[in-house]
Amino acid sequence: MQQTLRAVIIDDETNAREALTNLLRIICPEVEVCGEAKNADQGIELIGKEKPDLVFLDIQMPGKTGFDLLASFEKVDFGVIFTTAYQEYAIRAFRFSAIDYLLKPIDPDELRAAVDKFKSQAGSINPQQIQILQEHLDPAKAPRLIERKRNDNQRIALPTAEGIHFVQMTEIIQCESLGSYTKFHLVKGPAIVVSRLLKEYEEILDNFYFFRVHQSNIINLEHIKRYVKGDGGQVWMSDNTEIEVSRRRKDEFLALLSDFYVNSGKLR
Known part of the structure; x- marks a missing residue:
């Protein structure tokens, strides 16, 4: 019953x-x-x-x-x-x-x-x-569809089997697909695994400086150490991981990366 x-x-x-x-x-x-x-x-x-x-x-x-x-x-x-x-x-x-x-x-x-x-x-x-x-x-704080919003002072709630984790978006290095799960790699502490598809987080983070460079990875542009040219290329992240950039996403990625450096004052 x-x-x-x-x-x-x-x-x-x-x-x-x-x-x-x-x-x-x-x-x-x-x-x-x-x-x-x-x-x-x-x-x-x-x-x-x-x-x-x-x-x-x-x-x-x-x-x-x-x-x-x-x-x-x-x-x-x-x-x-x-x-x-x-x-x-x-x-x-x-x-x-x-x-x-x-x-x-x-x-x-x-x-x-x-x-x-x-x-x-x-x-x-x-x-x-x-x-x-x-x-x-809040409509005043919601980013316009044509704009990217800085990751600063933004938090996201990540629900897990153990409870809800509240994470500053600047602390997220990358999101990795694990089938039906998404693994959040963080600056500090252990990774957090959430029972949601990477596609869902791609939609959530779309107005911020995150980008899906590959079928399996969304990266935080703030944590890119360097980009290595190639067919699609590779990015080296702040935790020294190397992530491939798919060839079909390369141009869009480089355009967004340029926009990020201009708007963040981190011109290289």
């Missing part, structure tokens, strides 16, 4: 609350919706009263936001799945923070997957995850 999960839905749109409730009844019958709220203040009261296992939380609501709601709790000891209408850069922001989300209108398969993931990794959200998410959802 499946364990019942007690959940609440906090969203200012009546139709959105009804639609999610109906989907949960059909797709996730083990989830019991024990209450709904239409704003953050009501949501805070509801969570205090019901002590749910899981909260489906809208980000944008009149008055206080979903972030304000979470900030009101000294400890977030319940699971959170954000529901949002954000589209443009939301996916990158949520992946950066390793927080689960559902884009509206909610897809039944994605809802099932999100609930299953919560059940397998039941736990609270770290405040640092919320901070990273807010930073990347």
Whole structure:
């Protein structure tokens, strides 16, 4: 018999609350919706009263936001799945923070997957995850599609079986594909292995000074010691590893490398 999960839905749109409730009844019958709220203040009261296992939380609501709601709790000891209408850069922001989300209108398969993931990794959200998410959802801070953003002062949340690691992007030397996993090689400490494809991190890091030079490697341009010319060429990284540059990616890589040196003031 499946364990019942007690959940609440906090969203200012009546139709959105009804639609999610109906989907949960059909797709996730083990989830019991024990209450709904239409704003953050009501949501805070509801969570205090019901002590749910899981909260489906809208980000944008009149008055206080979903972030304000979470900030009101000294400890977030319940699971959170954000529901949002954000589209443009939301996916990158949520992946950066390793927080689960559902884009509206909610897809039944994605809802099932999100609930299953919560059940397998039941736990609270770290405040640092919320901070990273807010930073990347801020339109003023979001990089334009035609621009690269400096890696300085940027953090990324890396979820592993042991927990979530918060890493400064300047500390990442390279990301290496290990089949269905990605291995992060860092300046300090042991490498971190995440159960996600390298392709996903290619999309996440696309607006920063990282580049996929080969099928198996994404490198941080800040950690290149030298480039050796060749068919595609090779790069020597700050940890003395040598990485091949694929021939088909060579021109794009060299153009980005030149751009990096100009914008970082590291002209050579």
